[in-house]
Amino acid sequence: MSDDGGRLVGGRYRLTERIGSGGMGTVWRATDELVGRDVAVKEPRLPGDxxxxxxxxxxxxxxxxARAAARVEHPGAVAIHDVVVEDGLPWIVMELIRGESLHEVLQRGALPPTESARIGLSVVGALKAAHAKGIVHRDVKPVNVLLGQHGRVVLTDFGIAHIQGEESLTMSGEFVGSLEFIAPERMSGRGAGPAADMWSLGVCLYAAVEGWSPFRRTTLESTLAAILSAEPPEPEHAGPLGPLIVRLLAKDPDQRPDADEVAASLEAVAEGWPVPRGDLTAPQDVSSLREFADDSGTVRLGHAPAASAEPGDDPVPVPASDTAHPDAVRPEPKPSPKPSPEPEPEPEPPPRRRHAPRLVGGTLVGALLLAGGVWLGTSLTGDGGGGGRAAGDRAPVNSSVTSPETAAGPTADEVWTARPEKDLKAVLHLPRQFVRFHEQGGADDQPRMAIFDNDEVVQVRLTLWDRAPSSPMARARHQGDTWAGYGESRTQYTRTSFHGFEAVLADTTYDTEGDLTRVMELMILTDDSLLYELRVDMPKGTADEKRGTAVFKGARERLEIEDRTTP
Structure with missing residues (x-):
């Protein structure tokens, strides 16, 4: 520990241990003395006068x-908690990821294709979230991919990200980033679009399955020449990942698959499905990523939106506060669409493996026979919810299910499927295209959570607290304070009931950097003190808002929770 160990930064962050160092600064483990949690703090290191x-x-x-990382909202992107000015420099406070980097893991040997695909799937998800904000990461490499608890994969260090509307971060002849992971178009001065990040991801995947980087040479000049002109050796241990890696390493960025196609292929490999045989060489759309003049503005994390609320019983409009709650959870991202493979039966995966349940026919019936528990069909009173349905009475998984609320929306012709969540003691019904891409929590790490999306524009999450931390209204107001932390917001609260249980509906619109987001939530308190949260995030003022609203209402109507009070 250096002499700065024990230093208090920003009046609340106590530096405790140096955990990393790079060209731009030192990363410290620190304690947020205001809320008593561990965080990571990046201390700036600047050259010269x-x-x-x-x-x-x-x-x-x-x-x-700081600006780039704060704008990227995705479970696969490191979350920024705060930016404080100390000694005239911005210190970045972020979530502390407990684990090791992909670089450290690969020092012990190569990884199987399925695990490499699982890691790559989270990385490409974070990149899609960044690209949707006009941001190209430009420094995707194993040392910036962290493997955390519960199988979480996090992409860090947006410090050299190329942000739309801001000047290039390199001077003539100056390259920032690890040379062997830099795309050839950057080397030849053609700039960096989303395809450059796909190249870097391809190099990472190659290194993961083969155990070595395909372009690393003994000198800088020979490495540069290899990137510009040499074809990498055919990967020998990539299995079904091989064709994707080869296409990602195409010298022409227009010949590389885009993030949607990469995500579909990685998911198929990770889950053991047939790899899609669609067009994997579609050109990249880089029209929204350009270089403009310097932006000398300071870091801003949000400002005022228009109000939005869904009518219901007993509305309680409450203006949100101007500061984020200390335990605020960053909302999930809203990047571009991706295709989803057809549902297939899947065995129970290992604990650390990302999985997306695909249950059909008899598999679904067996999954719902849970220790003699009685599953409740659901109904909402007072807000137009449909009638309840017992688990045995729901429509077949492979048939189209619609309701008066969803029939008029974009989901009218979609097939809804049951997604049993044993750890959450619930069955969530969603349109078939939604994929379960993240889970977290456990008995000793509350709450438990499962997150689904179909295109990373509309996202659904189901959360369970084994012991309710508060009443549904208090929890809803806490969430309202969270959204206020991303920009001024307005929330309407509606007291209701869910199959006889106390419940609250919350409908929020908040603004982050001019992007309006709508969040619809349902808080349910059961008789045995479980607290459920059903939440759907969607962009406000777009066609996806109509779709997200229909998904929320449909999922709310079909949600089944276990009745543990019945003998």
């Missing part, structure tokens, strides 16, 4: 790191 051009470039680079 503050009046030097190099110092100023580095200073602006740090500002951009």
């Amino acid at each position: 503050p009046r030097d051009a190099a110092h100023q470039r580095a200073y602006h680079r740090l500002q951009r790191e």
Whole structure:
């Protein structure tokens, strides 16, 4: 530990241990003394005199790191909690990921294709979230991929990200990032679009399955020449990942698969499905990623939106506060669409493996016979919810299920499937296209959570607290404070009931950097003190809002929770 160990930064973050160091600074483990949680704090390291051009470039680079990372909302992207100015420099406070980097893992040997695909799937999800915000990461490499608890994979270090509307972060002849992971178009001065991140991901996947980087040479000049002109050796241990890796490493960025196609192929490999045989060479759309003049503005994390609320019983409109709750959970992202494979039966996966249940026919029936528990069909009173349905009475999984609320929306012709969540003691019904892409929590790490999406634009999450931390209204207001932390917001609260249980509906619109987001939530308190949260995030003011609203109402009507009070 250096002399800075024990230093208090920003009046609340106590530095405790140095856990990493790079060209732009030192990363510390710290304690947030206000709420008593561990965080990671990046201490800036800037070269030269503050009046030097190099110092100023580095200073602006740090500002951009904070701005870029705060704008990317995805479980696979590191979450930024705070940015504090100390000694005239921005110190970045972020979530602490307990685990090790992919680089450290690969020091012990290569990974199987399925595990490499699982890791890559989370990375490409974070990249899609970044690209949807006009951000290209530009430094995707194993050391920036962290493997955390519960199988979580996190992409870090947006410090050299190329942000739409901001100047290039490199001067003539200056490259930032690990050379062997830099796309050839950057080397030849053609700039960096989303396809450049796909190249870097391809190099990472190659290194993961083969145990070595395909372009690493003994000198900088020979490495550069290999990137620009040499074809990498055919991967020998990639299995079904091989064709995808080869296409990702195409010299022409227009010949690389885009993030949607990459995600579909990685998911298929990770889950053991047939790899899609669609067009994997579709050109990239880079029209929204351009270089403009320098933006010298300071870091902003949100401002005021228009109000939005869904009518219901006993509305309780409450203006949200201007500060984020200390335990705020970052909302999930809203990037571009991806295709989803057809549902197939799947065995129970290992605990750390990402999985997306695909239950059909007899498999579904067996999954619902849970220890003699009685499953409740659901109904909402007072807000137009449909009638309840017992588990044995629900429509077949492979038939189209609609309701008056969903029939008029974009989901009218979709097939709804049951998604049994044993750990959550519930069955969630969603349109078939939704994929379960993240889970977290356990008995000692509350709450438990499962997150689904179909295109990373509309996202659904179901959360369970084994012991309710508060009443449904108090929890809803807590969430309202959370949304206020991302920009001024307005929430309407509606007291209701869910199959006789106390429940609250919350409908929020908040604004982050001019992007309006709508969040619809249902809080349910059971008789044995379980607290459920059903939540759907969607972009406000778009066609996806209509779709997201229909998904929320349909999932709410069909949600089944276990009755543990029946003998």
